[in-house]
Amino acid sequence: MSNRAAIIHTPKAPLVIEEVEKYTPGPQELLIKNTSIAFNPIEWKVARLAILPIEYPAILGFSFGGTVEAIGSDVTNFHVGERVATSGSGPGNKYGAYQLYALSKAESTIKLPDNVSMDAASSVMINFKTVAAILTATAGLDSPKLEQVPAKGKKVLIYGGTSSVGSLAIQYATQAGYTVISTTSPKHEAFVSTLGAAKLIDHTQTEDALREALIAEGPYQLVVDTISLGRTVYITADVLKAQGGGTLYTLQPPFGPETLPEGVTRHFAPYTSILAEPEHKSLLEYLANDYLPKALAEDKLKPIPIEKVNGGLAGVDAALTKGFGGLSGVKMVLNPQG
Template identity: 55%
Template sequence: MANLAAVIPAAKAPLEVQEVETYKPGPHELLIKNEVIAYSPIEYKIAKLAFFPIQYPAILGGSFGGTVEAVGPQVTNFKVGDKVAAAKSGKSVGNQYGSYQRYVVLSDETASKVPEGIDLALPVSFTANLSTVVGIFTARAGLEKPSFDGSVSTKGKKVLVYGGSSNVGTLSVQYVAQAGYSVVTTSSPSNNAFVSKLGAVKVLDHTQEQGALIKALIAEGPYDLVVDSIALPNTTPITGAVVAAQGGGKLYALLPAFGPETLPEGVTREFASWGSVLDEEKNLGLRTWAFTEYLPQGFASGKLIPQTIEKVAGGLKGVNDALDKLEKGVSGVKLVSNPWE
């Protein structure tokens, strides 16, 4: 059972397809025959910009899905043959956990069974950001969890999610709305129709002049929580101004500051490695809930809406093409590929 992987041999080098070992799962681990690789923008930054220090050669990639090939000791909830959507655990260190290969080892706590009849690529498109979204909104900001059982009680609180068509924004808008909060978000006109289906009470055009956009966002407030799912130097002045107009407070950001920044007086950037927040003692159980209940129930009920899936051809040889596309910028779509092509 040979295993092939797209390996990055050195910092900023093109990825090369190589034969690598086929691994054995350890305790609480699964071996997955990988059938869908889903790409996230952070991956091109690691591959092309050496955004984070890593050990080379490396097998990158954090979200994928396929069929359980083998189960390790102490695994109780999965069996050989199960279809799963998965994300690399932040605690998993080693090339066996990277998704740019045909066989991947996975922690059972970040595996989600895929309901029968569901295209595997759809739940996989959410797995990379699932822990992040739960970490921001429920673990750290204290919002209640969504529920698909019956009607959701209205909380009487309003949340701004800046960037509703981004990977994180798409899931964030739905997660918060499904929990009973009123959501305001932003989108370009080209993605407005899609974002409007996600549950927001208002979708504002982020391509308008900055001053007009800030004014429009403030007019929809005040907000009990402001989250910038883009958090780049061109968006934090906008979201920071909204928080400042409310008298200051926390601006929850997907990313850390890219350098020295000047936020308005009284506004502080709230950033953490959001997925790892779920490892704090008070938040234990949230990740399990997200992968074993929220994601499968959302797709089984048809209440989770994914971005448009865009297939990148070429299998593992096409991974470089996918990273090139991410670097150029994609909007409103999720790039995926099949490592067996």
């Protein structure tokens, strides 16, 4: 079968379906028949706002899952026909999720236990990798364990527990022994309350009340703003100011002038690439080969609710439009095969 992809040719242009190369995997790569694309907010921001500099034409998409179609010459731990999920293997259209067949680096790919759905796995891949890169590889927190660990007596603030990154960060930090404070809305509290946070604060209350409630739960060893918009950045920065300053970890850079309180600095990095650095090889191997597959199989890592999108590749552009229009508390997933 030939390969087809949903391609964006110029900034902010609609995606079009075209024939593309069916790739040959390199020595440490897999060719995957893609049956589950998971959409992420950064993708519709790139597609509709062109917020990041990329080369065009481009095949977007970070997270996907499917079956192994072919393996590279040096790959020994994967076999043709195995069910896998992957994310963020690197720059280049051959790794983009919005196509029928895509390449993945073996080190960024996990095997799926029989009881784990493809959509559940693809929906967490890039965001779990982001969480690990922020909390452990960058901020130095311990990684999660499948067995219960003693409480460390240290608090972590995860602002935005309803988001995919936020919900995964709650579980990651909790399972590493940290006491997590997070935010949600009454609409999504029932789900977020199952993730392990010690306390959830209603982010729909007035800004002053929200700020006071967050400060009252501190001080925090780490503050992560998984929403990272102007309003939330200023609220979480004030939380850090109240405890003497510190680093505010965000999921995107400021896109205009920004004045934070004295002693507070904003940190953003291309998190998806951090785990590929040599010093984090052991962390990536532990998460990909041990923790993540088992946590999904044992229901110790819960993805946010999944919303199926129809239409195959032709449905990708509509999904980006829907996400750009506003989406909360769900992860859109699509089978590009139709």
